[in-house]
Amino acid sequence: METTEKTYRPSIEALHKVFTDMCTRTGFTPDSVFEGLLDYIIGYLNPSLTPEPIEGWKFKPQHAETFAQMLDMVMEIYKKEIPRLGWYDPFGDLYMAIHSGGNGKGQFFTPPSVAQVVAQCNVAGWSEPSGQPTPFGHRIIINDCASGSGRMPLAAYVAVLHQMQHEWGYTPAQAEAQRPYLSCEDLDFNCVKMAAINMAFHGCFGEAVVHNTLTEPGEVLLGYIINETMYPFQTDVPSIRKETNPLKFTATRLWALRQKAQQEKQAQPAQPEPTEEPTAGNTKQPVQLSLF
Numbered sequence: 001m002e003t004t005e006k007t008y009r010p011s012i013e014a015l016h017k018v019f020t021d022m023c024t025r026t027g028f029t030p031d032s033v034f035e036g037l038l039d040y041i042i043g044y045l046n047p048s049l050t051p052e053p054i055e056g057w058k059f060k061p062q063h064a065e066t067f068a069q070m071l072d073m074v075m076e077i078y079k080k081e082i083p084r085l086g087w088y089d090p091f092g093d094l095y096m097a098i099h100s101g102g103n104g105k106g107q108f109f110t111p112p113s114v115a116q117v118v119a120q121c122n123v124a125g126w127s128e129p130s131g132q133p134t135p136f137g138h139r140i141i142i143n144d145c146a147s148g149s150g151r152m153p154l155a156a157y158v159a160v161l162h163q164m165q166h167e168w169g170y171t172p173a174q175a176e177a178q179r180p181y182l183s184c185e186d187l188d189f190n191c192v193k194m195a196a197i198n199m200a201f202h203g204c205f206g207e208a209v210v211h212n213t214l215t216e217p218g219e220v221l222l223g224y225i226i227n228e229t230m231y232p233f234q235t236d237v238p239s240i241r242k243e244t245n246p247l248k249f250t251a252t253r254l255w256a257l258r259q260k261a262q263q264e265k266q267a268q269p270a271q272p273e274p275t276e277e278p279t280a281g282n283t284k285q286p287v288q289l290s291l292f
C-alpha cells in the first residue's frame with residue numbers, strides 16, 4: 001500500500017477537515033472555497049467602517065458561519081505556531097493539503113526550513129542601515145517579486161528582527177519599532193491574498209501586489225496595504241486595505257527607479273575601455289555590478 005508524505009504541519013489538520021466538509025456539503029470546489037476563505041478574512045480585516053462587498057461572492061448567508069469558524073481556527077493556529085516557530089504560513093500548508101493529489105496549478109510552496117536557511121544566508125553580515133527612512137519610518141525593505149504565499153519574506157522578516165537584537169544591539173522593543181517593510185509581489189491573485197493575510201497576522205507593515213514585474217512593472221491589477229491600523233501607535237488590530245493606485249506601492253516605485261536608471265544608462269554614449277600596461281603581479285580587478 002502506497003503512502004503519501006504530508007507536505008503540511010499537523011496544526012492545520014482540524015482546519016483541513018472543516019474545509020473539506022464544507023466542500024462536500026455545499027458542492028463547491030476546493031479552489032472556490034479556498035478563495036472564498038481568503039476573501040472572507042480580507043473583508044473581515046478591512047479597516048473601513050463601510051467595507052466593500054466582496055466581488056464575485058458566490059456563497060449563501062448560511063455559509064458565513066463556516067467561514068467564521070475557519071477564521072477562528074486560523075487565528076488560533078497563528079497564536080500557537082508563531083511563538084513556537086517564529087513565523088508560520090497556514091494557507092500555503094492548506095493549499096498543499098487540498099491539492100496533495102496533484103490537481104492544483106503545479107504550485108509547490110518553498111518548504112519552511114528552506115525559506116529559513118535562504119533568509120538567514122541573505123541577511124548574514126548585514127550592517128545596521130542609515131540614511132532616510134522608508135515607508136512607515138523604517139530603513140529596510142524586504143522585497144520578493146515572486147513571493148507566493150509570502151514564506152520567504154516572512155522568514156527574512158524574522159531573520160532581520162533576530163539580527164537587530166543579537167548583532168546590532170537593539171532591545172526587543174527597539175527591534176519591533178524598526179521592523180522591516182515587506183513588499184510581496186506575485187502574478188497569482190490567491191498567492192497575493194495569502195501573503196497579505198500572513199503579513200497582517202504576523203504584525204508586519206507592508207504591501208502585497210498583483211502585477212507582472214517582467215512586462216508591466218508599473219501596472220497594478222490589485223494590491224493591499226497591510227497593518228496601517230498599527231502605525232504609528234502599536235495596537236493588536238491587524239488590517240488589510242485594498243488599493244489599486246500604483247503610486248501607493250513601494251514595489252512599483254522601485255521598478256520605476258530601476259527602469260529610469262536603465263534608460264539613462266542606455267542613453268549615455270559608450271566609453272572606450274581603458275587600456276592598461278601589464279605589470280608584474282598585476283591582475284585585473286572585478287567590476288562591482290550595480291542593481292540600479
